[in-house]
Amino acid sequence: MESVTIKDIAKRCNVAVSTVSRAINNHPDINPETRRKIMKVIEENHYIPNNSAQNLKKSVSKTIGVVIKGADNQLFAKMRPVLVEGIAQYDYDSDIEYISISGDEIREALRLVKEKRLKGLIFLGGNHNRTEEDLKAVPVPFVMCTVDMDETVPKDLYSSVSVDSYQESYRMVDHLCSKGYKKIVIFSGSRGDESVGRLRLNGYRDALKANRIEVDEQRIWYSQDWAEDVFSMANGYRMGKKLIESGIDFDCVYAVADSIAIGAGRALLESGIRIPEECGLAGFDGLDETLYYHPSITTMRQPVKEMAEDAVKILFSMLHKGEANQHRVFSCKLEARESTQKE
Amino acid sequence: MESVTIKDIAKRCNVAVSTVSRAINNHPDINPETRRKIMKVIEENHYIPNNSAQNLKKSVSKTIGVVIKGADNQLFAKMRPVLVEGIAQYDYDSDIEYISISGDEIREALRLVKEKRLKGLIFLGGNHNRTEEDLKAVPVPFVMCTVDMDETVPKDLYSSVSVDSYQESYRMVDHLCSKGYKKIVIFSGSRGDESVGRLRLNGYRDALKANRIEVDEQRIWYSQDWAEDVFSMANGYRMGKKLIESGIDFDCVYAVADSIAIGAGRALLESGIRIPEECGLAGFDGLDETLYYHPSITTMRQPVKEMAEDAVKILFSMLHKGEANQHRVFSCKLEARESTQKE
DNA sequence: TTGTATGCGTTATCAG
DNA sequence: CTGATAACGCATACAA
Numbered sequence: 001m002e003s004v005t006i007k008d009i010a011k012r013c014n015v016a017v018s019t020v021s022r023a024i025n026n027h028p029d030i031n032p033e034t035r036r037k038i039m040k041v042i043e044e045n046h047y048i049p050n051n052s053a054q055n056l057k058k059s060v061s062k063t064i065g066v067v068i069k070g071a072d073n074q075l076f077a078k079m080r081p082v083l084v085e086g087i088a089q090y091d092y093d094s095d096i097e098y099i100s101i102s103g104d105e106i107r108e109a110l111r112l113v114k115e116k117r118l119k120g121l122i123f124l125g126g127n128h129n130r131t132e133e134d135l136k137a138v139p140v141p142f143v144m145c146t147v148d149m150d151e152t153v154p155k156d157l158y159s160s161v162s163v164d165s166y167q168e169s170y171r172m173v174d175h176l177c178s179k180g181y182k183k184i185v186i187f188s189g190s191r192g193d194e195s196v197g198r199l200r201l202n203g204y205r206d207a208l209k210a211n212r213i214e215v216d217e218q219r220i221w222y223s224q225d226w227a228e229d230v231f232s233m234a235n236g237y238r239m240g241k242k243l244i245e246s247g248i249d250f251d252c253v254y255a256v257a258d259s260i261a262i263g264a265g266r267a268l269l270e271s272g273i274r275i276p277e278e279c280g281l282a283g284f285d286g287l288d289e290t291l292y293y294h295p296s297i298t299t300m301r302q303p304v305k306e307m308a309e310d311a312v313k314i315l316f317s318m319l320h321k322g323e324a325n326q327h328r329v330f331s332c333k334l335e336a337r338e339s340t341q342k343e
Numbered sequence: 344m345e346s347v348t349i350k351d352i353a354k355r356c357n358v359a360v361s362t363v364s365r366a367i368n369n370h371p372d373i374n375p376e377t378r379r380k381i382m383k384v385i386e387e388n389h390y391i392p393n394n395s396a397q398n399l400k401k402s403v404s405k406t407i408g409v410v411i412k413g414a415d416n417q418l419f420a421k422m423r424p425v426l427v428e429g430i431a432q433y434d435y436d437s438d439i440e441y442i443s444i445s446g447d448e449i450r451e452a453l454r455l456v457k458e459k460r461l462k463g464l465i466f467l468g469g470n471h472n473r474t475e476e477d478l479k480a481v482p483v484p485f486v487m488c489t490v491d492m493d494e495t496v497p498k499d500l501y502s503s504v505s506v507d508s509y510q511e512s513y514r515m516v517d518h519l520c521s522k523g524y525k526k527i528v529i530f531s532g533s534r535g536d537e538s539v540g541r542l543r544l545n546g547y548r549d550a551l552k553a554n555r556i557e558v559d560e561q562r563i564w565y566s567q568d569w570a571e572d573v574f575s576m577a578n579g580y581r582m583g584k585k586l587i588e589s590g591i592d593f594d595c596v597y598a599v600a601d602s603i604a605i606g607a608g609r610a611l612l613e614s615g616i617r618i619p620e621e622c623g624l625a626g627f628d629g630l631d632e633t634l635y636y637h638p639s640i641t642t643m644r645q646p647v648k649e650m651a652e653d654a655v656k657i658l659f660s661m662l663h664k665g666e667a668n669q670h671r672v673f674s675c676k677l678e679a680r681e682s683t684q685k686e
Numbered sequence: 687t688t689g690t691a692t693g694c695g696t697t698a699t700c701a702g
Numbered sequence: 703c704t705g706a707t708a709a710c711g712c713a714t715a716c717a718a
Contacts, residue, residue: 003457003482005711016689021713031687046480048450052395052458053711056694071441072420080414098414098441107391114346115395137389139346233635266635292576292609294637348695359705364697372703396695399710 004047063093065118067105069125071098076124079308086312106134120315128195141318143311159325161307165196168332169203177211181252181280185219200256236263252280258287281339295338303330347390406436408461412468414441419467422651429655449477463658471538484661486654502668504650508539511675512546520554524595524623528562543599579603583610595623601630624682638681646673
C-alpha cells in the first residue's frame with residue numbers, strides 16, 4: 001500500500017532526490033549515465049511522480065487548459081484533437097478537463113489555473129449569461145468557443161469564436177422557403193431557452209417574414225423542459241409524434257439541432273410521411289449522422305475545425321503578442337441534402 | 344495573479360489556518376459562529392482550496408475512481424451517471440477521469456490511486472491483453488466494464504461485468520439465419536483485432552455452421568487499419584460501397600458495431616437496395632441511433648444500466664465485505680427491428 | 687555534475 | 703473549541 005516516492009528511488013540509486021528530479025524532468029545538467037541508471041530503477045519500481053506534488057511545487061508551466069462542457073458533445077469531440085494539436089504547435093501542453101453540463105466552467109477554470117499554473121484557457125461550451133465579475137475573475141487569457149454570450153456582456157472581457165445562430169438559422173429557413181416550403185414547423189428548444197434555441201427561433205421568424213410567410217404560432221413547437229434531454233433524438237421523436245397527432249398542417253420540419261431532426265424524421269417516416277416529397281426536414285449543427293441518414297438530412301454545418309484552429313490562434317496572439325480580446329464569427333456551411341430536395 | 348490561499352483567509356479572519364481548514368472540511372469541533380464568519384470571507388475573496396495540496400496532504404478519502412477510455416463512447420456515456428449515482432448511494436464520491444483511446448488506463452489508475460487515495464476503481468473500456476503484472480500492480484479493488492479480457496489472464500486478478508461477445512454475436516447471426524438470410528456479409532473490425540471484433544466474427548462463423556451455411560471468406564470483410572476510425576459510420580459507408588462494387592452476392596449485412604451498420608445502411612439505400620426486402624441489416628451494441636434510423640436497425644443491446652449498477656455492487660462487496668473478485672456476464676437484448684423484417 | 691535545504695498549500699496531530 | 707507545527711512529495715536555488 002505504501003507507494004514508492006522520489007525518495008525511494010533516490011535511495012535505491014544512491015543519489016539525492018534532486019538528481020532523480022533532474023532525471024525525470026529531462027534536465028540538461030545531468031550525467032547521461034546517471035540518468036539512464038535512474039530511469040532504469042524508476043521503470044523497475046513502477047514509480048510514477050505524484051502529480052499533485054509536482055503541481056504544488058512548480059512555479060511555471062507551459063500548458064493551456066481546455067474546459068469541455070459535456071463529454072458527449074459531438075461537436076466538441078471533433079474540436080478537441082484540433083485544439084490539442086494546435087496548442088502543441090506552439091510548444092505548449094494541453095490539459096483537458098471535462099465538466100458536466102450543469103457544472104460551473106469558470107469556477108473550474110479558476111481552480112485549474114491556480115493548481116496547474118495554466119497560461120491560458122479555451123472553453124468549449126458554457127453558460128451564456130456569465131456576469132462581468134465572473135469573466136474578470138479569470139486571470140489568464142481565454143477564448144470561448146460556441147457560446148452565444150449575452151449582448152449585455154462587454155466584448156472586451158473575453159475572446160470568442162462562434163457562429164451567428166440567428167443569422168445562420170435565418171439562412172436555413174430562407175433556403176427552405178426557396179425550396180417551396182410554406183408551412184414550416186420549427187422544433188425549438190425549451191421555452192425558457194435564451195441561448196441558441198432562442199436565437200435560432202428568432203432567425204426562423206424573421207426569415208419567414210422576409211419571405212412574406214406569416215408566422216403561425218401553432219407551428220412553433222417548444223421542447224418540454226426536460227433539461228439534458230432537450231437536444232436528443234428522443235425529444236425530436238416525441239415532438240414529431242405529437243405534431244402529427246395535432247392535425248396541424250405542415251410541409252416541412254426544421255429542428256434547431258440535428259439530433260432533434262433525426263428523431264423527428266423517424267416519427268414522420270414511421271407515419272408514412274415521405275421525406276422530402278410530403279414533408280421537408282432540416283437540422284442544425286452538421287453532425288455526421290445527418291449524412292448517413294436516409295434520406296440524408298439538410299443541415300447547417302458548423303465549421304468546427306476552423307473554429308478550433310482559430311481559437312488557438314487568438315489565444316496565442318494574446319499570450320505572445322499581448323493583443324486584446326478578439327471575436328471571430330464563422331459562417332456555417334449550408335448542406336442541402338436529400339431531405340429538402342422536393343422535386 | 345497572486346492567488347489567495349488558506350493563509351490569506353486565516354489572516355483576514357484573525358484565526359489560525361487550522362481553523363480555516365476545519366471550516367472548509369465541515370469539521371465537527373468548530374464553533375458554528377466562527378465557521379460562518381470564515382465561510383463568508385471565503386465567499387468574498389473567491390477562495391478555492393488548492394486541490395493538489397489537499398490531495399497531497401489527505402491521508403484518507405472516500406472516493407472511487409472511474410476511468411473512462413474514450414470520451415465519446417456512447418455506451419460509456421450512458422453508464423457514467425448510473426455509476427456516479429450508485430457510488431453516491433454508498434456515500435462515496437466519484438472521481439471521473441477520461442483517457443484517450445490510446446492511453447494506458449492502468450498506469451493512469453495507478454497515478455490516481457496514489458494521488459487521490461482512491462478506495463476502488465471502475466474501468467470503462469480498456470486493453471484486453473493486460474499482463475498479470477499490470478493487474479497485480481493495482482493496489483485497490485477494481486471492476487472492469489465491457490472489456491473482453493484474454494482467457495489467459497487469471498480470473499482471480501480482477502472483477503468484471505461484461506457481455507459474451509462471441510455468444511451474443513452467435514445469437515444475432517442465428518437470428519438472421521432464422522429470418523431466412525443465407526448470404527450474410529459481416530463487416531468486422533480490423534484484421535489484427537483480437538478483441539470484440541474477433542470474438543463477434545467467431546460467433547458469426549459458428550452460427551453459420553450451426554445453420555449449415557458454408558462460411559464464405561469472401562463475405563467476411565475486415566476494416567482497414569485506420570485505428571480510431573474503425574468503429575465509425577464513415578468506415579461502414581466505405582465498406583458498404585466497396586461491397587456493392589465487388590459484385591459479391593449477399594442478402595444481409597451484419598456489422599459488429601451499430602455505427603458501422605448505420606454507414607453501411609446508407610451505402611445500401613443509396614444504391615437503391617431496399618432494406619429489409621432486398622438486404623437485411625444488423626448491428627451490435629444498442630445505440631439509440633439504430634432506433635431512429637429508417638428503417639430501424641436490428642441490434643444487440645448491451646444492458647449498460649444493469650452492468651453499471653452491478654459494477655458498483657461488486658466493487659463495494661469487495662470493499663466492505665472483503666469478498667473475492669467476481670465476474671458477471673450479462674445477456675444482451677436482441678432488438679429485432681425493421682431492418683430484418685423480411686416479409 | 688551532484689547534493690542540501692527550503693517551501694509550495696493543505697491537513698492532522700498535538701497542546702492549550 | 704482553537705492555535706502552532708510537522709508532514710505530504712516534489713522542484714529549485716544555491717552550495718559544493
